[in-house]
Amino acid sequence: MIYLDNAATTWPKPEIVWQEVLRAGKEYGANPGRASHQMAIDASRSIYKARVALSQLFNAPDPLRIIFTLNATEALNLAIFGTLKSGDHVITSSLEHNAVARPLKILQDRGVEVTYLQGDDYGYMDEDELKKALRPNSKAFVFSHASNVTGTLQDAARLTKKAKEYGLTVIIDAAQTAGVHDINIKDWGIDLLAFPGHKGLFGPQGTGGLWIGEGLHIPPLYYGGTGSQSESEYQPTHLPDRFESGTQNTPGLAGLAAGVEFIKEIGREKIEEQEEKLTIKLLDGLSNMKKVTLYGPPVHLPRAAVVSMNIEGVEAAEFGFLLDKVHQIAVRTGLHCAPLAHKRIGTIESGTIRFSPGYFTRDEEIEQVLSAVEKLIEEVS
Amino acid sequence: MIYLDNAATTWPKPEIVWQEVLRAGKEYGANPGRASHQMAIDASRSIYKARVALSQLFNAPDPLRIIFTLNATEALNLAIFGTLKSGDHVITSSLEHNAVARPLKILQDRGVEVTYLQGDDYGYMDEDELKKALRPNSKAFVFSHASNVTGTLQDAARLTKKAKEYGLTVIIDAAQTAGVHDINIKDWGIDLLAFPGHKGLFGPQGTGGLWIGEGLHIPPLYYGGTGSQSESEYQPTHLPDRFESGTQNTPGLAGLAAGVEFIKEIGREKIEEQEEKLTIKLLDGLSNMKKVTLYGPPVHLPRAAVVSMNIEGVEAAEFGFLLDKVHQIAVRTGLHCAPLAHKRIGTIESGTIRFSPGYFTRDEEIEQVLSAVEKLIEEVS
Incomplete structure (x- = not known):
């Protein structure tokens, strides 16, 4: 099996992750x-230990303000619903995943105004566009650091700093970037950073979290036993307890801590370079094939390790099925839970075939994938 | 180490659980x-597979109406906030854990009326008391199947059936009973059953769930990608997808499925009998010791495997500390996240020392615990 679905969940994990889970x-x-x-x-x-490892990786000033959730989706909902109320205006991108788009839709129905920035041809946003979108009631700017469909990697440092100048609360969805690309909570001034544990951070599924900056008044999504201030009828006000009711996923978080330690040992930059190399190889190979339509930015622009494409005359789902059955290559096909992005690139009907290599993907696997794709195109189209 | 903290998390787990996680x-x-x-x-x-195993264990008519959460607390919040709105009246017990009490407190502040049934001397509720509490706006009856402080095991079958006759939505907190005591969703008519995966069901921490009966309109606690109806701006309406946004804890749930399979192989009744035997042994031994105050029902009444006590003249926390350090016996001391129950039994100041044996606790371990307690009493009091 060649696994190119790392944008959903990285696999395999470093061996130490499962050792620590056990x-x-x-x-x-x-x-x-x-x-x-x-x-x-x-x-x-x-x-x-997981909190400390993550706070070091993200340059967060206080490990206790990193709280854990089931996944990044829960973290994003906590951030979004906790920040916005009826009458507020929020600015977001046109490439958002449903983990951002669906909560915003619910809030829109409750009287929150939403502006979707279109960005340039590839969805990259800039400060001018952000500035133009500002209204007197603008409260927050929420965006995916990198799109899970097109790979478009935003200049999050610049965008965050500008948004802070405009007085916005900045919420970043780091689903595709945490553990791989540079994220700096303190220097950029990120208010709320949602991350999955099971993607670039190499933790097991069932882990994720949220950085909650000082001075934000976010109500919990749920309430219960926290092992602290148990005599109080109310939830404790201190972090992380306020947001971590009930028994936490200790084995999962122990695995996550090991995953983050692994990243530190290898060096995040090295992982980023490796993924970039694999992505370029994939993009170069695919762009030379006939009948292939590639989506997202060209090879020289900043992107995450996500490559979406379609083959002329073949349904994405069918092509993905054949890659799996005939060539044992695991990719994801369809809408990738991000209809906004598919609308932008014109693939809302049947989505794309998405390849997402990871740190453990080998060069020769990319070569095998390219030759399998070429062969399949000849056979089916 | 003798582990008597199974009411918090069962340990050890059957070996197959970790094999399936891996x-x-x-x-x-x-x-x-x-x-x-x-x-x-x-x-x-x-x-x-986990859904099917659980639906068989609980006699649930439809495995797809069992949805998974991080823990039982999240499941209870989903049930409680989804059922009650301002102007409603809810009936509950006086032994509730903060996973029920804190959400109810928040709702009380928002205009929900709450009645706490006192039950008899040990907190057992009956149908007369329930009937007397009814009001025209009574909407729901929410209660712990068994108290995590006193062990009081309610006659949930009878109470549920009566509450259904009165037209109430029945929400059961099965934190202390799922996997050990009889629970029958279909026959009793339970509307919402919240359960932890990591206690009596032998799953890993980070798992829990909720049975959601037909015809209930519960909004999700959060929204996002579900892998289904991705083109829709809104959350799917079908279960389980409606309530399972984002990546689920696959390894944890695989472990949970193995835990439930283990219960079926052994036979739930056999586990219940074994825990009862251990609890009686513990109760009998402790009740013969001087300076010991035992809480909860006497030995012949229905209870879960939870024994709370205090030693005259010694703080619970100190005694628990010594049990751990000197005798390597793990118990829990303090308020057990259930201040309501502690108020009832008069231990709100410093809580109790709680012993909770599990299926894997051996007879001779109970004997060792009894002799250690006796020895410590002589030394410290």
């Missing part, structure tokens, strides 16, 4: 933050 | 329901 489950499988016995303390420490 | 992560670590390649299909199947 260690958490078998050696200290107790409740973090709920008791004083040694196993419970080890569980708490393990989760704290 | 298999999910290593062999088919892709996104469930998001692509058509083989690994993604295997991930979907694995989650579906």
Whole structure:
């Protein structure tokens, strides 16, 4: 199996990730933050380790303001619903995933105004467009750091700094970038950063989180036992407890901590370079094939390791099916949960075939994929 | 280490649980329901297997109406906030965990009326008390199947059937009972059943879920990509997708499926009997010791495997600390996230020492615990 669906979930994971998952489950499988016995303390420490590792990776000023969720979607909802209320105006991009677009649609129905920035031909936004969109009631700017359909990688540093100058709360969806591309909470001034644990950070599925900047008053999505201030009828006000009700995913977070440690050992930049190299190889190879339509920015522009394409005369789903069945190549086909992006690139009917290599993808795998695609095009189109 | 904190998280798990977690992560670590390649299909199947196993265990008429969450707390919030609105009246018990009490407090502040049934001396509720509490605007009855502080096990079958006669929506918190005690969704008529994956069901932490009966209109807690109806601006209306936005915890749910399969192999009744035997042994032993105050029902009344006590003249936290450090016995001390229950039994100041044996606790471990407690009482009090 050649796995090119890393934009959904990275696979395989570094071996240490599963070792730490097992260690958490078998050696200290107790409740973090709920008791004083040694196993419970080890569980708490393990989760704290994940917070510290992430705060270092993202240059976050306070590990306790990184809170954990089931996935990035939950984190984005927490950020978006917590920031916007009826009468507010929010600015977003035209490439958003449903994890941003659907909460915004609900809020729109409740009286929040939404502006979708079109950006340039590839969806890259700039400060002028942002400035033009401002209204007196503009409250927030929420955007995907990189599109999961086109790969378009925004200049998030510049956009965040400008948005902060305009007094906006900046919410970034780092689903496609966390662990691979540079993210700097402190220097850029990011208010809310949502990240999945199971993609570029190499954690197991079932992990994700949100950086919540100082001074933001976000209500929790749900309430319950926190192991702290248990005598109070209300949720504690301090972080992370305010947002982490009920038993947390200790083995998953122990795995996530190991994934982030792995990134630090390799060096994030090296992972970024490796993914870039693989993506360029893929783009170069595909662009030379007849009947191939490639979407997203050309090879020299900033992008995440996501390559979307279609083959003339063949349904994306059929082509993906054949890649899997005949060549054991795993890709994703269809709408990738991001209809806004598909509308932009004109593929809302049946989506695209998406290749997403990861750090563990080998050069020769890309070569095999290119030759499989070429062969299939001849056979089916 | 003797682990008597199973009411928080069961430990150890059956070996097959971690094997399935690993298999999910290593062999088919892709996104469930998001692509058509083989690994993604295997991930979907694995989650579906968990739904089917749980629907059989709980006698649920439709596996697709069991939806997964991070933990039981999230499931309870989904149920409670989805059922009640300003002007409604809700009836609950006086033994609730903060996972029920805190959402109800928030709703109370928003205009929901709440009645706490006192039950008898041990908190057991009956139909007369329920009937007396009814008001024209009574909407729901929400209660813990068993208290995590006193162990009081309600006659949930009878209470649910009566509440249904009165036209109430019945929400059950099965945190202390799922996997161990009888739960019958279809026969009793339960509308919403919240369960943790990591306690009696032997799944890993980071798993939990909610049964959502037909005809209930519960809005999701959050919105996003569901891998279905991706072209729609709105969340799909069908279950489970409506409530499962973003990437799910596939390895955790694969482990949970294995845990439920383990229960079926052993036989739930056998697990219940074993836990009862251990609990009686513990209760009998402790009740013969001087300076011990035991809380909750006497030995012949229905209870979950939870034993709370205090030692005259010693703080619960101190005693628990010594049990851990000197005798390597893991218990939980303090308020157990359930201040309502502690108020009832008069331990709101410093809580209790809680022993919770599990299926894997051995007879001789209970004996060792009893002798350690006796020894410590002599030394410290």
